[in-house]
Amino acid sequence: MRRPSPSWRPSTRFAYLSLFGAGLVLLPLLALAATALSSTQAAEIWPHLVANVLPGVLMQTALLLLGVGLLSAGIGVGAAWLVSQFEFPGRRSLEWLLVLPLALPTYLTAYIYVEFLGFQGPLQSALRAMTGWRSLRDYWFPDPRNLPGAIAIMAIVLYPYVYLSTRALFSLQGATIVEAARNLGATPGRLFWRIGLPLARPALAAGLTLVLLETLNDIGATEYLGVRSLTLSIYTTWINRGSLPGAAQIACVMLLVVFLLILAEARLRGQRRFTLPVRQPRHVGRKLLTGRAAAAAAFACLLPVLFGAILPIGYLVAEILQRGLLDQFDTGLLKLLGNAVLLAGTASIIVLALGLGIATASRSGRETWLKPLARLASLGYAVPGTVLALGLLIPLAAFDNALANASRALFGFNPGLVLIGSGAALVIAYAVRFLAIGVSGVESGLARVSPRIDDAARALGAGRQEILRRLHWPLARPAVAAAALLVFVDCLKELPATLLLRPLNIDTLATVVYGHASRGVFEDGALAALLIILAGLYPAVILAKTSVNRVG
Known part of the structure; x- marks a missing residue:
């Protein structure tokens, strides 16, 4: 019988990767708190922030979160209920097309809609051509560069988080309850409010939390649309005003908001639970819609796809063709693409290595x-x-x-900023931010391997390395590959960390598009923007079709 391992020595070597991953996450948070509290300027800056900055910023952020959350929930839950409970023309295609807006970063969608809806944009130009209007004095047109515009644009991109989570629950809640309610005369509206929505509340809370976290993370869309969010205040306080302690204090307030969101989501999920039968549940029979009802359902599901994916992508393609921007596909753009691929690829490899070690330690460690x-x-x-x-x-x-100090003292030369100056700091930021995707991807893959298989392999004399190489890796490889793809695309789209940590001599597709938009010439970066979107389309389609197949 094997003797128990000493308390200071983990039962698996992968446990050290768990310690390392947790340390990576805690390191910036502890450093942030130390900067916010220990600086000599902290006591002077905080009263100014409380009196002049935080009230307005917190109000704008709260209204933005409330608006995006409500609109995303309405679109996502409504679309999920329609495609899971009713049969109508185009339902099968719309079921996975509704996920496509996830391929578009919020900042790109904001840039596109400001140009599309602007005075010189195609929509207002067409209106003036048809009506004879000449200037804004002749007609009124909504301006997207405000808080309501930001809410609408961000919600049309982020609603798929809610759609994916709630559609799975609507489809798997079992046919018995729904059909019993129908036999008792429940109308579709009553069925939704009294049965469907309460059962899907935990999934709604999870999807809505992701929407709100992505809204908090955004900096490009909020800055361009004129919303003073917490994220934008951190950026302007640090970069424009040169106050690192002030930015750290605002960041600590933002972390408190994030903590409250996670706590609220955990409480909502903890209070609302339901179970499915042990056997595979029988799916709800979809009610056939005909005539106007079918057309209305198809139109309602088509609108989010149209405004969230088809229109923005079509606008970019039209701009590229009309302006002859395909000529930009030269060595300069290839260099930008190479920088982005190198940084995202390196981060993806690190995330998968850490995710594999952390998930394996969590599974096999005692x-x-x-x-x-x-x-x-x-x-x-x-x-x-x-x-x-x-x-x-x-x-x-x-x-x-x-x-640098040690190098000068020992060897007489200054190596410069090794981590920050080489892009390594940005790779570390990517790895910390998206490590959750790697861990969850490996865990979902390892969940397919029964512990009994591990026991049988050990009984036959296989060691841990052999079990990992010959059993775990082949079975988990599809899930790991999907996680790697998602991490890679998320790194390509990430803007805030890239703006703040990239070396001065390195640009990526995201930073170039941001630069063009900041100078008011977003169209010049249309080709780079399209490349970012195309990189995200394939994973979005795979995710959509996989989730559709899983729930039938």
């Missing part, structure tokens, strides 16, 4: 603290990119300075 460490390592996704960049800059800059 220590009770391994699972909490795995959850802690996954919290980086909840930390907005701006906050993460600010928290990482402090310890990484200290490391670079210490290394």
Whole structure:
């Protein structure tokens, strides 16, 4: 009989990766708190922030979160209920097309809609051509560069988080309850409000939390649309006003908002539970719609796809063709693409390596603290990119300075900023932020391997490395590959951390598009924007079709 391992020695070597992953997440948060509290300027800055900055910023952020949350929930839940409960023309295609807006970053969609709806845009130009109007004095047209515009644009991109989670619950809630309610004369509206929505409330809470976290993380859309959010205030306080302690204090307030969102989601999910039968549940028979009802359902599901994906992509393609921007596909654009692919690819490899070690340790380790460490390592996704960049800059800059001082003392030369100047800091930020995707992807793949298979392999004399190589990896490979693809695309789209941590001599597709938009010439970056979207379309389609197949 094997003797128990000493308390200081983990039962699996992968446990050290769990410690490392949790440390990566905690490092920027602790550095952020230390900067916000220990600076000599902190006591002077905080009263100014409380009196002049935080009230307006918190109000704008709260209204933005409330608006985006309500609109995303309405679109996502409504579309999920229609495609899961009713049969109408085009339902099968719309079921996965509704996920496509996830391929578009919020900042790109904001840039596109401002240009599309602007005075010189195609919509107002067509209206003036048809009506004879000449200027804005002749007619009124809504301006998207305000809080309501930001709410509408961000919701039309982020609603798929709610749609995916609630559609799965609507489809798998079992036919018995729904059909019994129908036999008792329940109308579709009563069925939705009294049975469907309460059962899907945990999934709605999970999807809505992702929507709100993505809204908090955004910096490009809020800045361009004129919304003073917490994220934008961190950026302007740090970059424009040169106050690192002030930015750290605002970031700590933002972390408190994130913590409250996660706590609210956990309470909602904890209070609302339901179980499915042990056997595979029988799916609800969809009610056939005909005539006007069928047309209305198809139109309602088509609108989010039209405004969230088809119109923005079509606008970019039209701009590229009309302006002859295909000529931009030269060595300069290829270099930008290469920078983005190199940074995103390196981060993806690190995330998968850490995710594989953390998930394996959580599965096979005997220590009770391994699972909490795995959850802690996954919290980086909840930390907005701006906050993460600010928290990482402090310890990484200290490391670079210490290394430079040691190099000058020992070898007589200054290596410069090794981490921050080479892009390594940005890769670390990507890895911390998206580590949750790697861990969850590996865990979902390993869930397909029964523990009994592991026991049988050990009984036949196989060691842990052999079990991992010959059993776990082949079975988990599809889920791991999907996670790698999602991490790669998310790194390509990430803007806040890229803006703040990229070296001065390195640009990516996202930063170039942001630069063009900041100068008021977004159309010049249309080709780079389209490349970002095309990179995200394939994973979005795979995710959509996979989720459709899983729930039937």
